[in-house]
Amino acid sequence: xxxGAERGVVGAELPTxxxxxxxxxxxxxxxxxxxxxxxxxxxGAEGALARxxxxxxxxxxxxxxxxxxxxxxxxxxxRVVVANAxxxxxxxxxxxxxxxxxxxxxxxxxxxxxxxxxxxxxxKADLAGPEEVLGYxxxxxxPYVLNRPDSDLDALRALLGGRVSVxxxxxxxxxxxLVNRLVPDAARAVGVVSAIGRGRHTSTSAVALRLPPVPxxxxxxxxxxxxxxxxxxxxxxxxxxxxxxxxPDLVEGTVxxxxxxxxxxxxxxxxLDAWVAxxxxxxxxxxxxxxxxxxxxxxxxxxxxxxSAxxxxxxGAGPTSDRSGVG
Numbered sequence: 001x002x003x004g005a006e007r008g009v010v011g012a013e014l015p016t017x018x019x020x021x022x023x024x025x026x027x028x029x030x031x032x033x034x035x036x037x038x039x040x041x042x043x044g045a046e047g048a049l050a051r052x053x054x055x056x057x058x059x060x061x062x063x064x065x066x067x068x069x070x071x072x073x074x075x076x077x078x079r080v081v082v083a084n085a086x087x088x089x090x091x092x093x094x095x096x097x098x099x100x101x102x103x104x105x106x107x108x109x110x111x112x113x114x115x116x117x118x119x120x121x122x123x124k125a126d127l128a129g130p131e132e133v134l135g136y137x138x139x140x141x142x143p144y145v146l147n148r149p150d151s152d153l154d155a156l157r158a159l160l161g162g163r164v165s166v167x168x169x170x171x172x173x174x175x176x177x178l179v180n181r182l183v184p185d186a187a188r189a190v191g192v193v194s195a196i197g198r199g200r201h202t203s204t205s206a207v208a209l210r211l212p213p214v215p216x217x218x219x220x221x222x223x224x225x226x227x228x229x230x231x232x233x234x235x236x237x238x239x240x241x242x243x244x245x246x247x248p249d250l251v252e253g254t255v256x257x258x259x260x261x262x263x264x265x266x267x268x269x270x271x272l273d274a275w276v277a278x279x280x281x282x283x284x285x286x287x288x289x290x291x292x293x294x295x296x297x298x299x300x301x302x303x304x305x306x307x308s309a310x311x312x313x314x315x316g317a318g319p320t321s322d323r324s325g326v327g
Contacts, residue, residue: 001035001164001208001223015043015044015045017038017042017043017044017050018044018049019038019049019050020050020051022051022052024053025052025054025055030052030055031080031081032083032206032208033083033084033164033166033208033225034056034084036053036054037052037053037054038050038052039051058083059084060083060084060085060086060114060115061080061083061114062080062082062083062085062110062114062116062166063079063080063081063114064079064235065235081206081227082225082227084164085116085164085165085225086117086163086164086165087118087119087159087163087164087165087166088110088117088118088119088166088168089119089160089165089168089224090119090120090168090169091168091173091174091175091178092104092120092121092122092169092170092173093122093123093124093172093173093174094122094123094125094128094129095124095127095128096172097170097172097173099122100170101133101136103170104120104137106235108140108142109242109243112242113238117143118142118143119144119145119165120133120145121147121156121178122144122145122146122147123147123173123174123178124147124148124173125147126148126149126150130144130146143159153178157182157221160182160211160222160224161211161214161217161219161221162219162222164222164223164225165223165224165225166224166225166227167179167226168227176226179226182209182224183210183212186226206225207225207226208223209223209224209225209226210223211223211224244263250275252275252280253271253274253276253280254270254272255271256274257269257270257271
């Protein structure tokens with residue numbers, strides 16, 4: 001598995017091999033998590049260099065765009081975060097900085113779109129309780145773990161075992177600290193949170209790290225992939241149907257939609273309007289959908305939720321859109 005921009009770790013007992021992409025691969029990109037075939041000097045000796053000649057078919061691809069609007073250059077530019085991940089660990093602090101549910105929502109949608117299982121990891125549980133955040137996601141039955149500076153990581157390690165897990169989060173939420181506790185030899189840089197509640201980017205590149213074995217346990221300890229602190233998680237590449245997977249109380253409302261319904265504002269026969277008007281959508285879900293809906297008529301999700309003022313269509317803005325996850 002490729003564990004860094006130009007470095008592949010074949011296994012825990014084998015040496016680290018430095019490799020370059022072969023010319024015959026053309027412009028095909030190699031990303032962290034890719035499984036590759038190597039030729040040349042794979043001894044791992046100092047100065048040895050191998051070549052990556054084949055990239056295996058990816059089981060999953062976690063993507064994001066820089067912007068939500070697919071009509072812009074930024075919106076059309078997809079960035080592959082990692083390949084072949086089994087789990088997306090969304091790291092969020094409960095305080096200092098406060099949790100930003102808009103960012104969590106976007107990560108969830110990206111995970112469902114990539115067919116990657118999400119896990120919510122709530123840090124700094126010594127500063128605030130998790131009730132409000134967990135209540136926000138009750139309908140999803142989202143798996144989660146709580147971490148305090150002095151708590152052990154047994155529960156988290158159990159969920160990471162045998163999997164390739166990607167860690168994402170804003171700067172300052174304690175992600176690098178968590179990585180250093182999981183893999184003591186990682187030596188990931190750790191930053192501080194500013195007075196306005198924003199962290200400073202400390203991780204500068206994605207890197208895959210083999211988790212150390214658990215004493216007395218013979219099973220695969222798993223891998224974690226640490227990513228740089230992310231300020232935004234654009235969803236221009238996600239279809240309306242994929243977006244709805246993150247909102248289970250809306251999926252049932254699409255049963256009466258016509259075939260290939262885009263669930264957009266200009267689709268008169270979309271079944272979501274009647275579903276919302278009947279009060280079958282939750283207020284919390286409406287707010288979450290508003291934060292994930294890309295702007296522009298071609299990409300506007302009709303997943304509007306009922307509010308105290310009555311049903312409304314989401315047009316890419318809402319009471320807690322938090323589009324970048326920063327705010």
